[in-house]
Amino acid sequence: MISRAIAFATAVVVAGYAEAQTIVTRSGEHDTFTRLVMRLPDGVEWSLTQNENVATVNVGSPTAVFNTQSVFDLIPRTRIRSVSQAAPGQPLRIDLGCECSVDYYQQSDGYLVIDVREGRPLALAEPSDRASLPLTFPSARAGRDFNIDSRDLASARVAMGLEDAVEQTFGSAKRQPLHTGPVEIPLLGDETVVAPSQKVEDVAVPDTKDDDDKPSPETLTADSSLLMDLEENRRAALVNDTETRLLQQIGRASDQGLLKPNEQGQAALQLDPLGNENRPLNPLDNMSVTSAIDRETGLFAVSNGRDEAASHCIPDLEIAVQKWGKETPFAEQIGALRNEILGEFDQLNRDATLKLARTYLYFGFGAEAVSTLHMLSESNLKPRSREIMTTMAQILDGEELPVNTIFSGQQTCSGGAAFWAAMADGVVKKGANSDAIQQTFARLPAHLRVQLGARMTRLFAEAGDPSVAKATLRSVDRTGVEGVPDRNLAEAAIAELDGDTDAVARNLTEEVAEQSQNTPLALIELVELSYAERRALSPDVPDLTASYELEYRDAALGAELRKAEVMALALTGSFDAAFKKSAKLEERDGLMARDSVNTPLMTLLTENADDVTFLKYALIFAHEAGATRAGQVGDIIARRLLDLGFAEQAEMILRKMSLEPQNEDRRMMSAEAHLQLDQPQRALVELMGLEGQQADRMRAEALWRNKEYERASEYMMSAQDLDGAARGFWLSEDLEAVEAISEDAAPFRSVAEVTKQIDSAVREPEGLPPLAEARALVESSVGARSSIEELLRKVERTPDEVED
Numbered sequence: 001m002i003s004r005a006i007a008f009a010t011a012v013v014v015a016g017y018a019e020a021q022t023i024v025t026r027s028g029e030h031d032t033f034t035r036l037v038m039r040l041p042d043g044v045e046w047s048l049t050q051n052e053n054v055a056t057v058n059v060g061s062p063t064a065v066f067n068t069q070s071v072f073d074l075i076p077r078t079r080i081r082s083v084s085q086a087a088p089g090q091p092l093r094i095d096l097g098c099e100c101s102v103d104y105y106q107q108s109d110g111y112l113v114i115d116v117r118e119g120r121p122l123a124l125a126e127p128s129d130r131a132s133l134p135l136t137f138p139s140a141r142a143g144r145d146f147n148i149d150s151r152d153l154a155s156a157r158v159a160m161g162l163e164d165a166v167e168q169t170f171g172s173a174k175r176q177p178l179h180t181g182p183v184e185i186p187l188l189g190d191e192t193v194v195a196p197s198q199k200v201e202d203v204a205v206p207d208t209k210d211d212d213d214k215p216s217p218e219t220l221t222a223d224s225s226l227l228m229d230l231e232e233n234r235r236a237a238l239v240n241d242t243e244t245r246l247l248q249q250i251g252r253a254s255d256q257g258l259l260k261p262n263e264q265g266q267a268a269l270q271l272d273p274l275g276n277e278n279r280p281l282n283p284l285d286n287m288s289v290t291s292a293i294d295r296e297t298g299l300f301a302v303s304n305g306r307d308e309a310a311s312h313c314i315p316d317l318e319i320a321v322q323k324w325g326k327e328t329p330f331a332e333q334i335g336a337l338r339n340e341i342l343g344e345f346d347q348l349n350r351d352a353t354l355k356l357a358r359t360y361l362y363f364g365f366g367a368e369a370v371s372t373l374h375m376l377s378e379s380n381l382k383p384r385s386r387e388i389m390t391t392m393a394q395i396l397d398g399e400e401l402p403v404n405t406i407f408s409g410q411q412t413c414s415g416g417a418a419f420w421a422a423m424a425d426g427v428v429k430k431g432a433n434s435d436a437i438q439q440t441f442a443r444l445p446a447h448l449r450v451q452l453g454a455r456m457t458r459l460f461a462e463a464g465d466p467s468v469a470k471a472t473l474r475s476v477d478r479t480g481v482e483g484v485p486d487r488n489l490a491e492a493a494i495a496e497l498d499g500d501t502d503a504v505a506r507n508l509t510e511e512v513a514e515q516s517q518n519t520p521l522a523l524i525e526l527v528e529l530s531y532a533e534r535r536a537l538s539p540d541v542p543d544l545t546a547s548y549e550l551e552y553r554d555a556a557l558g559a560e561l562r563k564a565e566v567m568a569l570a571l572t573g574s575f576d577a578a579f580k581k582s583a584k585l586e587e588r589d590g591l592m593a594r595d596s597v598n599t600p601l602m603t604l605l606t607e608n609a610d611d612v613t614f615l616k617y618a619l620i621f622a623h624e625a626g627a628t629r630a631g632q633v634g635d636i637i638a639r640r641l642l643d644l645g646f647a648e649q650a651e652m653i654l655r656k657m658s659l660e661p662q663n664e665d666r667r668m669m670s671a672e673a674h675l676q677l678d679q680p681q682r683a684l685v686e687l688m689g690l691e692g693q694q695a696d697r698m699r700a701e702a703l704w705r706n707k708e709y710e711r712a713s714e715y716m717m718s719a720q721d722l723d724g725a726a727r728g729f730w731l732s733e734d735l736e737a738v739e740a741i742s743e744d745a746a747p748f749r750s751v752a753e754v755t756k757q758i759d760s761a762v763r764e765p766e767g768l769p770p771l772a773e774a775r776a777l778v779e780s781s782v783g784a785r786s787s788i789e790e791l792l793r794k795v796e797r798t799p800d801e802v803e804d
Contacts, residue, residue: 021063025083025092027075033103034079036071036094036114046112048104055094055102055114062089079116313413314406318388319420322443324355325362333359341375350380357389364451366393395423396451400556416440423452428463438468446479454486461493469494486518492525501533512544520548520557527564530571531600534607542568542577559589566597570604575613595628602633606640614640622649630656638669647676664690671698680705693719700724710734 021041028035038057040046045060057066068083081097094102096116104114326333337359340352353375360369370393373386387406394401407421411432418433419440428434441449441456453476460469473494476484488511495503508529511522523545530537545568549561562585569578578601586594605617618637621629634657641650651673654666667686674683680702687695687702696719703712713728722741729737 021061022065022067023059024067025071027071027073027080029075033115033117034075036080036083036116038066038112038114040106040110040112042110048102048114050102053096053098053100055096055116057092057094057112057114059089059091064089066092068092079118313410313415314388314417314420316415316417318385319392319416321358321361321392321448322445324358325445330363334363348375348380350376354381361389361392361396362445362448364396364448366395366397366399369393391424392420395420396448398455401426411437416443422459423455426459428459428465432463434460434465434468438471441472442475446481449476450479450481450484454484454490457490458486458493461490461497464497466494466497469497485516488514489518489522489525492522501529504529505533505535520552520561523548524560524564527568527571531567531604537568537571539572542572542574559593562589563593563597567600567604570601573608575605575609575617579617595632598629599632602629602637606633606636611644615644615646619646619649622652625653625656627656635666635669638673642669642672642676645676647673651677668694668698671702675701675705678705697721700728704728713737 023038023040025036025038028037040059041061041064044064047058049056049058065088066083066085068085071080071083077097079096079098079100081095082093083095084093085091086093094114094116096102098118100116100118102114102116104112106112334356337352337356340349341356343349353372357369357372357376360366360372370390373381373389376386384406391401391405391407401424405424407417407424410417410421411425411429412418413421414433414436416436418436422428422432422437428437437456441452444452453472457469457472457476460466460472469490473487473490476487488507492504492507492511495501495507505526508522508526512519512526523541527537527541527545529535542565545561545565549558549565552558552561562581566578566581566585569575569581582594582597582601585597602617602621605614609617618641621637622641625634630653634653638650638653641647641653651670654670654673657666667690671683671686674680674686675698683702684699687699696715700712700715700719700721703709703715709728710732713725713732713734716722716725716728726738726741729741
C-alpha cells in the first residue's frame with residue numbers, strides 16, 4: 001500500500017510539473033511581419049535557430065509542451081505555414097512559407113517574441129578588419145568624457161535588443177560562451193557587429209598551429225598594443241559604422257513600439273553632461289523600453305515609472321476570474337468544494353471557502369459568492385480582497401453600485417481593472433483604456449462573456465464607439481449560445497448609434513414581447529423613442545407600463561416608469577389621464593419629476609390636441625407655470641395661443657420667459673401680442689434692432705395705427721408691400737411718391753391719379769366773363785362729381801376704418 005501511495009504521489013507531482021511546463025503560443029498579423037509570442041518557464045534555457053525555411057525553438061525542458069491550437073485563428077498561413085511539435089520536450093518547428101528572416105527578443109517578464117519578416121535585410125558594410133575592431137571606444141578617455149560605465153552600456157544593450165542577440169548566438173541568456181574572443185553578434189536582422197571580450201589583453205587567437213608554433217604571450221601583448229594604436233581614420237570609421245548600426249536598430253525598435261520617449265523622465269530630469277561631471281548619466285532615463293507584443297496577447301510593458309503611475313490599479317492577479325474555475329461541470333466543482341469547507345472538528349477550511357467563493361464568481365453567481373465570503377472572518381480575509389470580490393459579485397448580478405467603488409478611477413489602467421471599473425461605473429469614460437477593456441473581456445470564460453457581453457456593448461454604444469460595441473457583440477455570438485440576455489437592448493443601442501430608428505423600435509418591441517427582466521427598461525426606451533420620433537404607440541402600452549410601475553413602485557426604476565406612463569398616455573391622446581398622472585407624479589416624486597415630464601406632455605398637447613383640449617390646459621398653464629416650466633415649452637404654447645387670438649395669455653407666458661436668453665422669434669411673438677392688444681408703441685419697442693420683411697411689416701402696422709402713414713409706407717416698401725405703401729402715401733397726400741410706384745405692382749396708384757384729376761377739375765376758371773365763368777363752373781362740378789364717384793368705387797375701406 002505504501003509503495004502504491006508513493007507511486008501515485010509521484011505521478012501526481014510529475015503530472016503537475018508537466019502541466020506547469022505547457023507553453024501557450026499566441027499569434028498576431030501585421031503589415032510587414034507575423035508575430036508569435038510565448039511565455040517561457042522561469043529558469044529554462046532556450047535557443048532559436050533558422051535553417052532556410054525552417055525555424056526551430058529549443059527549450060531545455062523534457063516536459064515542455066507547446067500549445068499551438070489557436071495560432072492560426074488570427075494569422076493566415078502565408079509567412080508561417082505550420083507550427084508543430086513532435087513530442088513533449090521536443091523543439092518547436094516553424095515552417096516558413098516565404099523567403100523570410102526570423103527576428104526575436106525576450107522580455108524581462110519571460111515572454112519570447114518571434115517576428116517573421118519577408119525578405120532578407122541588407123547587410124551593412126563590414127569593417128576592413130573584422131577581427132580587430134572592437135565595439136567599444138578606442139580609448140578609456142572617451143568613456144570618461146561621457147561618464148558612462150559598464151552598467152549603463154549594458155542597459156543600453158538591453159534596450160536595443162543586443163542582449164537578445166547574444167542569446168541567439170549562445171543559445172541561452174544563462175549559458176556561458178565557449179570562447180572569449182571577438183564574436184559576430186547578429187542584431188535584429190542579418191547584419192553583424194563584433195563584440196569584444198572583457199579585456200583586450202585577453203583576446204584569444206584561434207588554435208590553428210601545433211603547440212610549438214603557438215605565439216608567445218609577448219607576441220599577443222604586442223598585437224594588443226597595435227589594436228589600441230589604430231590610426232585616427234580607422235577609429236573614426238569604427239565609430240561611424242557603430243553609430244549607423246545603432247541608429248538603424250533604434251529606428252527599427254521605434255517602429256515596432258519597443259522604444260518611446262519617457263515624458264515623465266524628460267519633465268523631471270534635465271541633463272547637463274558638460275556642467276556636472278560628478279553625476280553619472282543613465283542612457284535609459286529619457287526613454288521608455290516597451291514591448292511591441294500584439295494586442296491579442298494582452299501583454300504591455302510600461303515605462304520605468306510604471307509603479308508610481310499605476311499604483312492605484314488593482315493587479316490582475318487579484319481579479320483574474322478566468323483562472324478561478326475549470327472547464328469541468330458546475331456541480332462537480334461546487335460539490336467538491338462545499339465538502340471541503342468544514343474539516344476535522346468542524347473547523348472552517350479557509351482556503352476551500354475562499355476557492356468556493358471564487359468559483360461562484362467564475363460561474364457568474366454573485367449573491368452566492370458574497371454569502372460564502374460572509375463565512376470568512378476579518379482575520380481570514382483582508383478587507384481589500386473582500387471588497388474586490390464583493391464588488392465583482394454585484395457587477396455580475398447587475399446590482400446598483402454606489403458612486404465610489406474600489407474600482408473607481410481605474411478605467412485608464414492597462415490591466416483587467418479597466419474592465420471592471422467600466423462595468424462598475426456603468427459608463428465608459430473619456431480616456432478609458434478600451435484596449436485593456438476588450439482584452440480582459442476576451443479572456444473571460446464563454447459563459448461570462450454571454451452574461452456581460454450585452455451590457456458591455458451598450459456601454460460602448462452609449463460612449464459613441466460603434467466599432468468596439470459591434471466587436472463585443474460578435475464575440476458573444478461566437479460562443480454559440482442562444483438566448484443571450486439583454487441582446488435586444490444591445491442591438492437597439494448599436495442601431496441607435498447608426499441612426500437606424502426602425503431597427504431600434506423593432507428590437508425594443510421584441511424585448512417587450514419577451515416579458516423578461518429587461519422589459520421595464522425596454523418599455524421606457526420604447527416610449528422615449530416614440531416621443532422623439534413622434535411614432536404611433538400601441539394603446540396597450542400605457543396599461544402595460546402602469547402594471548410594471550406597480551411592481552417596481554418602491555424601486556428606483558419605479559420613478560422612471562411613472563414618467564414613461566405619463567408620456568405614453570400623451571402619445572396615445574389621453575391627455576386628461578396624462579395630466580392626472582402628472583399631478584400624482586408631483587405628489588409622489590416631487591417638483592423635479594413633474595418638471596421632467598413637462599416638456600413632452602405640453603409639447604404633445606400643443607401639437608396634437610384639439611383647440612378645446614389645448615385651451616383647457618394651456619390657459620391654466622399660462623397662469624400657474626413658473627419661469628422653469630415656461631422656459632421649457634413657452635415658445636410653442638405662446639405661438640398657438642396667438643394663432644387662436646389669446647394674446648393676453650401668450651404675452652403672460654412670454655413675460656415669464658424674460659429670464660431666458662432673448663431670441664428674435666420670441667420678440668416677434670411679443671410684438672405681435674402687443675399689436676393684438678392694440679399697443680403699437682410697445683410693439684415698436686420690441687421690434688427695435690430686428691431686421692427682415694416680417695419685422696418691417698409689423699413696424700408698418702404699428703405706425704399705421706399711430707396714423708403715421710408716411711413712415712408706415714416706407715417700411716411697407718422695405719417689406720415689398722407696394723400696394724399698401726401706395727395707399728399710405730395717398731393718405732399722407734404724397735402723390736408724387738405714389739406716381740413713382742409701378743401701377744402693375746400697386747393697383748392703388750389709379751386712385752392717386754383720379755385724385756389728381758379731381759384737383760384739376762375743381763379749380764376755378766380765371767379771366768372769363770361772368771356767364772362763361774358760370775358755365776365753366778357747372779361743367780367742372782359735373783366732372784368733379786363723376787371723378788369722385790369713380791374714386792369712391794376704387795377705394796375700399798380697411799377693416800380698421802370700418803370699425804372706426
